[in-house]
Amino acid sequence: MLGAVELGGTKIRVARGGGDGRIEAGETFATVGPDESFARILDFFRGGSPIDAIGIGAFGPVAVGRGDADYGRLRGTPKPGWRDFDIGAAMGSLGVPVAIDTDVNAAGRAEAALGALAxxxxxxxxxxxxxxxxxxxxxxxxxxxxxxxxxxxxxxxxxxxxxxxxxxxxxxxxxxxxxxxxxxxxxxxxxxxxxxxxxxxxxxxxxxxxxxxxxxxxxxxxxxxxxxxxxxxxxxxxxxxxxxxxxxxxxxxxxxxxxxxxxxxxPALGDDAGLAGALLMAGACRP
Missing domain, CATH: 3.30.420.40 (ATPase, nucleotide binding domain)
Structure with a gap:
């Protein structure tokens, strides 16, 4: 079982699913401050079936290069309260591998694997x-x-x-x-x-x-x-x-x-492209 997060400027979607991009269960809630938002994200993944890895597609700008010293950290975002927020550190308490990319890169991956860009x-x-x-x-x-x-x-x-x-x-x-x-x-x-x-x-x-x-x-x-x-x-x-x-x-x-x-x-996958892409990312980084 894998986890997926689509971190948007207006709403956040979280889900469990498979490495093939299949979404099994999820929730959607409004994007507020980073601490409150990630408390809800962590609550979702701490309840229910354990996950082996998690993929996150986030609004940007965000450091997405694995070699970046600030990998997983939001950079010059205009969203109040989110500048320099460390997404990877916020997910650390789950103790599973985390893959982070932009929300559009995640959706693009899914459309390439399963949708209109296949x-x-x-x-x-x-x-x-x-x-x-x-x-x-x-x-x-x-x-x-x-x-x-x-x-x-x-x-x-x-x-x-x-x-x-x-x-x-x-x-x-x-x-x-x-x-x-x-x-x-x-x-x-x-x-x-x-x-x-x-x-x-x-x-x-x-x-x-x-x-x-x-x-x-x-x-x-x-x-x-x-x-x-x-x-x-x-x-x-x-x-x-x-x-x-x-x-x-x-x-x-x-x-x-x-x-x-x-x-x-x-998009052939509709609103689920971002979450499906995050699941694909999680599948690629699981142990």
Whole structure:
């Protein structure tokens, strides 16, 4: 039996399951302060069947390199109270191996093994929710690097007349600052899915996501892009973002498949991609 944690900016999901990504039982609760949140996480795993290892997919920035001196520690996160929190140390009392990665890397692993990226040599998993984050998956695993990617902070060109303040602490024109869930709430006072289908806000967010997708196509040439997260549940958003991406590319950088209807898709595993990926991580590090 293995454990999985999906540590999100708004909610936390915990589960037990198998090394094949199968989820057997779990709970969901709101993300509050780190001490209270991890007390609930530990309570879940101390009750019920013992686990042999645990995988954690966390919001970032977080140190994910096994060789990093601060492996498992949150870095410059804007979430109040969480900066420099040591996730690995917080889980130490369980006495089992712990694997830590970003939430999007965990979800990308699962989609590569079991979902929409299966059988592809490369792909991108993008989440659009409380924040925007992305994982570049190569050969079924996140591409190695000095740190994890920060795709949500790619700079965009604002639409004419758009002077709504960014919700990003660092950037005035990044994708997260302009098109994440909190950015949408600031703009329209409602979620994107709550806006009528013909509302100009839907076209605006698709315009911004299309720019981001175009940048990812030019930089990484993925076989497919999977977009998950709460904002991505808006009906028609994948198709609109794909069309906006093609307009942004303007005929350049195209390759086989990029114009097809299955290039920008929702996660095949739905909301369970992150937990399934965390279970896969746990299975890889168990004794």
């Amino acid at each position: 059988g592809l040599d490369s792909g991108i998993y993008l989440t659009v929710g409380t924040g925007i984050g992305g994982a570049l998956i190569v050969g079924g695993s996140p591409a190695p690097g000095a740190s994890h990617p920060e795709m949500g902070h790619v700079a965009l060109v604002r639409a004419p007349g758009d002077d709504c303040p960014s919700v990003c602490t660092w950037h005035q024109n990044c994708a997260e600052g302009l098109a994440s869930g909190p950015a949408i709430e600031r703009r329209f006072g409602a979620s994107l899915s709550a806006l009528p289908d013909g509302h100009p806000g839907r076209a605006l967010i698709a315009f911004y996501l299309g720019q981001l997708l175009a940048s990812l196509v030019l930089a990484a040439a993925p076989r497919r892009i999977v977009i998950g997260g709460g904002v991505a549940k808006t009906p028609g958003l994948h198709e609109r973002a794909h069309a906006a991406m093609l307009r942004s590319l303007n005929g350049y950088g195209l390759y086989p498949g990029v114009e097809g209807p299955d290039f920008v898709v929702p």
